[in-house]
Amino acid sequence: MATVAIHNPESAQLPTTLLIVLTALVAFQPAGTDVYLPSLPAIATEFHVGPVGVQWTLTVFLLAFSSAQLAAGPIADRFGRRPVILAGQITFILASVVGALSPSLTWLIAARGAQAIGACCAVVCARAMIRDLFNPDAGAQVMSRMLGWMIIVPVFGAALGGLLQQSWGWRANFVAVATYGAIALASTFHWSKETLPFERRTSLQPRELWLSASHIIRSPTFRAWLAMASWSYVGLFAYLSNSSFALIEVLGLSPTWYGMSFGVTAIGYLIGVLWVRRRIALFGLRDAPSVGAALAVGCGLVMAALAALEVRHPAAIMVPMFGFMLAHGINQPCATSGAIGPFPHCAGTAAALLGALMAAGAAPMGWLIAANHDGSTRPLAFGIALCGLGVAASWLLLVRKLAPEPDLYRL
DSSP states (O other), X not given: OOBOOOSOTTSOOOOHHHHHHHHHHHTHHHHHHTTTGGGHHHHHHHTTOOHHHHHHHHHHHHHHHHHHHHHHHHHHHHHOHHHHHHHHHHHHHHHHHHHHTOSSHHHHHHHHHHHHHHHHHHHHHHHHHHHHHOOHHHHHHHHHHHHHHHTHHHHHHHHHHHHHHHHHOTHHHHHHHHHHXXXXXXXXXXXXXXXXXXXXXXXXXXXXXXXXXXXXXXXXXXXXXXXXXXXXXXXXXXXXXXXXXXXXXXXXXXXXXHHHHHHXXXXXXXXXXXXXXXXXXXXXXXXXHHHHHHHHHHHHXXXXXXXXXXXXSHHHHHHHHHHHHHHHHHHHHXXXXXXXXXXXXXXHHHHHHHHHHHHHHHHXXXXXXXXXXXXXXXXXXXXXXXXXHHHHHHIIIIIHHHOOOGGGGOO
8 A cells, every 4th residue: 555755754744635634533533522512411311310420421432532542553553544544434433323323321322432432543543644744843733733624623513513402402413423424434535545654563462562552651751741731631521521511501501502602612722723833933842832831720720710709601611711722722732742752663552542541531530520510610610720730730840841852853
């Protein structure tokens, strides 16, 4: 199979069709979560469960997404990116159809787990493909371009989900997601080529996998970027899993207005990735997240203060979350590129470990907030504040001191 060749890995130039494919791949995860978020209260009502019960549909997705990466990354390093992507997309489509037809919460939870496995194959391989083609600095710029385009999904996905929920119910959201998967599958099949040369493929022997994984985890650079990426992602997941109950049940927004408000906060993410794309050459990969760290902790503390003062208005959640999402848009591409950058010969495994460990920390926070749901916005706001503090501490104490200059791990 032919492979894509990028002759100047320090340049962030990428063919438009491949950029579209990569963007569609990284969007599988938000497509699998954001579109159905406005339906969480309705799903809970139909299946006669509370916030903690319906939380399983998100928790299982997250746990399956994180654990499946540990297999998808090494498999992609052995057999190449393209076959893993295509298999994952087919799995995602079939699982979405099952979700739409689910007769019980158990069936829906199982479908969500299968969706996550398919989504993780797409996301892991997209991250690894960027490392196949680019050095860390250029990779961060490409990642920011991808995430800038990908933001279309959370901006309009939740709004679409709200409209579908009010018009046809929550099952229509799974039909919409299956349709997205089918379009992405066709685009991948026609426009993508293999990016991993045969000479850089690794063995699937357990000993080799263990050596690669232990080498990655022992790296201070990887652990530093992992800590920052994890706290930022945990904050995002806390909002994803609990904002519909805070804004719809507590503050009285309709599903449609909730979807639109979610899209507004997601625009902050877009601003963040655009800022990184234009400023990373000036700040550098290691120092650019200082801006994101400051925003994350500041906005988290503002949200917590407003909740403690019992300010019951959607803006008390949305405005600080806009800033936190902006910070996430700065932190995510830098942390992803910085964590995977030192490992060009096992980028799939590094991407899998990064994603799995980030997701493993997110599930407990979502459960903690749901379990403490008390009819106020305090549990959500205090959780976001804690994550902001974690982001800032990770950059200040770990990334700034332990992450080397990107020139030290060029291809």
